[in-house]
Amino acid sequence: MLQTKQKIFRSFYFPVMPVADLQDGPKPFKLMGENIVLWLDDEQKPAAAIDRCCHRTARLSKGELRNGCIVCPYHGWAFNRDGKCTWFPQSELEDPPKVYKIKGYHCEERYGYVWVALDTPIRDIPKFRYSDNPDFRKVDEFYEVIHCAAIRLMENSFDVAHVNFVHKNTFGDLDNPIPPKVTITPNEWGFEAYMEIPVHNKLNQKVQALNMDDERTVRKQLSEWFMPFIRQTNITYPTGLIHSIVTCTAPIDDDTCQLVQFVYRNDREEDVSAKSIIAFDRNVVDEDMDVLETTDSNVSLDLAKKVENHMLSDQPGILMRKMLLELFDKYGEQEMC
Known part of the structure; x- marks a missing residue:
């Protein structure tokens, strides 16, 4: 399975850019192999469209804004968030012909990011645990x-x-390499996986990131998978600290993704600084990427058909693949390379 070849993924929202990045003008992005342009409309809401003018195919992301519309840098044609041409200076027509249009995409702001779906969404942007809890802070x-x-x-x-x-x-x-038991509870759009993981606090994590003195502890971890490429891992420590990591990936092409990660914590800056939290999680992500970036981008879903031959710790990944196969079948799509 190559990620951009699965058409149904176009019907999910992906976070593609911090909304703050659009304050100084339109920006380009590539999602599922398709070049798109992002901007803020006249209500300061994010908008997204194909990054090609319908006139002579110039890149709209090199243009500017006019009354909340994206303006082509080539001949000045302007398009609204629905892709309709609202103005072209070479004509005296007040309302340009309807055929003068570009493809607009579904676009929303959530959690400080611009989310885009290339086709009609089959589900909304996930609601993350703790996102509206005043006792938790958000660390980007x-x-x-x-x-x-x-x-x-x-x-x-x-x-x-x-x-x-x-x-x-x-x-x-x-010293304790045997993985713990994982309890999985499926739902319509993913699953929850609960586990208790003995960990060894290193790199001054116990002081810099956890505000605790124990060298070894047990993390109670409830991880949630939101189909297709979003997870929230809620880690509870014996001190009562909750470290909830939201990780989202937006497919750029078959070999690369845009990573968006932020954390919810039930402590304050004076307890543990955001800088310390980010520094520790930076080390963890770098360790993962050092291995993951060596893997093959063409992921076979056949493992889902051989579940009996795999370790118990593989069960979440196997279920993930089985549910994706079911998704393809439900929407009449065959797995494609």
């Missing part, structure tokens, strides 16, 4: 390109067997 962590398939990152997020090896320098425990 990472917005960067990663060189692996989105499903690889999703599977890795639920793979408890890799922790003690990939993360041996941050919180893994090589």
Whole structure:
């Protein structure tokens, strides 16, 4: 499975850019292999459309704004968020012909990011746990390109067997390599996976990121998968601290994704600084990427048909693949390379 070849993924929302990045004008982005342009309309709401003018195919992202519309840099044609041409200076017509239009996309702002669906969405943007809880703060962590398939990152997020090896320098425990039991509860658009993971607090994590003195502890972890490429991992420590990581990936092409990650925490800046939280999670993400970026982008879903031959720690990833196969079948799409 190559991620951009699955048409049904076009019907999901993906976070593509911090909305603050649009304050100084339109920006380009590539989603599912398609070049799009993003901008803020006259109500300061994000809009998205194909990054090609219908006149002579110039890149609209090199243009500017006029009354909330994107203006082509070539001949000055302006298009609204629905893709309709609202003005072209070469004509005296007050209302340009309806055939003068470009493709507009579904576009929303949520959690400080611009979310885009290329086709009619089959579900809304997920509502994340703690997002409207006043006892939790939000720490924005990472917005960067990663060189692996989105499903690889999703599977890795639920793979408890890799922790003690990939993360041996941050919180893994090589003295206890046997992965814990995982309890999985499926739902319509994904699943929840609960596990209790013994960890070894290293790199001053216990002081800088956790505000605790114990060298070893147990993380109670409830991870949620939102189809196709979003997860929220809610980690509860014995101190009562909750560290809830939201990780989203937007497919750029078959080999790369845009990573968006932020964290909800039930503490305050004076307890643990945002800088310390980001620094520790930076180490963890770098450890994962060092391995994930070596993997093949063409992910076979055949493993979903051989579940009996895999380790128990593979079960979340196997279920993920089975549910994607069911999604393809439901919407009449065959798995394509």
